[in-house]
Amino acid sequence: MSPAMAVSGKLRNQDSLEIQYQKGVKNLYENGVDHVPRKYILPVSERPNVINTEISSDSQINLQLPVIDFAELQGCNRSQALKSLAHACENYGFFQLVNHGIPDEIVSNMVNVSRRFFELPLSEREKYMSADTTSPVRYGTSFNQAVDGVFCWRDFLKLVCHPIQDVLPHWPSTPLDFRQLAVAYAEETRFLFLMLVKAIVESLGIKDSSKKGTESDKSDDDSLLLLSKEFENGSQLMVVNCYPPCPEPDLTLGMPPHSDYGLLTLLLQDEVKGLQIHHQDRWVTIQPVPGSFVVNVGDHLEIFSNGKYKSVLHRALVNSTKYRISIASLHSFPFTSTVRPLPNLISDESPRRYEDTDFASFLEYIKSCDSRKKSFLESRKLKL
Numbered sequence: 001m002s003p004a005m006a007v008s009g010k011l012r013n014q015d016s017l018e019i020q021y022q023k024g025v026k027n028l029y030e031n032g033v034d035h036v037p038r039k040y041i042l043p044v045s046e047r048p049n050v051i052n053t054e055i056s057s058d059s060q061i062n063l064q065l066p067v068i069d070f071a072e073l074q075g076c077n078r079s080q081a082l083k084s085l086a087h088a089c090e091n092y093g094f095f096q097l098v099n100h101g102i103p104d105e106i107v108s109n110m111v112n113v114s115r116r117f118f119e120l121p122l123s124e125r126e127k128y129m130s131a132d133t134t135s136p137v138r139y140g141t142s143f144n145q146a147v148d149g150v151f152c153w154r155d156f157l158k159l160v161c162h163p164i165q166d167v168l169p170h171w172p173s174t175p176l177d178f179r180q181l182a183v184a185y186a187e188e189t190r191f192l193f194l195m196l197v198k199a200i201v202e203s204l205g206i207k208d209s210s211k212k213g214t215e216s217d218k219s220d221d222d223s224l225l226l227l228s229k230e231f232e233n234g235s236q237l238m239v240v241n242c243y244p245p246c247p248e249p250d251l252t253l254g255m256p257p258h259s260d261y262g263l264l265t266l267l268l269q270d271e272v273k274g275l276q277i278h279h280q281d282r283w284v285t286i287q288p289v290p291g292s293f294v295v296n297v298g299d300h301l302e303i304f305s306n307g308k309y310k311s312v313l314h315r316a317l318v319n320s321t322k323y324r325i326s327i328a329s330l331h332s333f334p335f336t337s338t339v340r341p342l343p344n345l346i347s348d349e350s351p352r353r354y355e356d357t358d359f360a361s362f363l364e365y366i367k368s369c370d371s372r373k374k375s376f377l378e379s380r381k382l383k384l
């Protein structure tokens, strides 16, 4: 064989591997892969169990997140619950939400129908693959499969959830009950988000004068009204993450370190652990707590709170034996809004710390950026 032919043969081989990788990790796993292909192997310094002085990670250090009781937040213990909420958002960027009021059946139906979606033949799931990041439904793999240098061990289904009547006809039509169960879940998480974000605003010191016994001035009332409208029309994205077992989980990640772009993310984990957050310079594992949500501050809330609340890096580990499903509901302002620090939080002592930003620049940034180098929030920070 001539050298030229040898090269083209090798290229063809490479090509077919690339095609395999684009089909996702569930497909790889089901085809009996017994090692992690090079495409998924992280540089040594970025692997999950690396210990160094900056980020020490014994992947099994567990962290108990602050617990926020939603029933207390909505009831007579609101002022104490608001203090706990503020403390969690400032010091952890994450909290565990219990007594959230969403019926168990709605949650378990959503997990169940997500599992059934990922069990469909690839030919069925593939129908929803799209490179268009604005599409109302998008099935895919890795983080951003068009540009990721190293792939991560995750397949996903992303559903835009608002306005529901516009997007619903695009959602998967199989399993047959998918739309009905996913809509019920999306509506419940939207309501929960609205209640939580109002509490967040109050915890930042903006008072609602319609509540008896609280003092507030006219400018607070006006900004509160405008904000409520924005939240009610806010964007909502649901991301169903599927992490199949991985033959060498120490070499790769299910999701690389990232922060979420929105105001709040409501994350549902199944019983398999995998979520880690970066807390006090190390990676710590968040144990799944049945019946609860893990809620985290996103980039937009860090900007909105002028840096008071923290959008914290997190990542997902994989394991060699169990499938893991997580469902993230990302909530924020409408796609057309500009995100900026709340004027009430800017003063001489606390100057503005972030530039205005919008969804369009965020999407441009994400589209062009390898996920391992993503830090949109950093790009919005003003040099003080």
Ligand SMILES: O=C(O)CCC(=O)C(=O)O
Pocket: 239, 241, 255, 260, 267, 269, 274, 275, 276, 314, 315, 316, 326, 328
């Ligand atoms: O699967 C997890 O635990 C993390 C998911 C996540 O961070 C996300 O979807 O943004």
Ligand SMILES: [Fe+2]
Pocket: 258, 259, 260, 265, 314, 328
């Ligand atoms: Fe995330």
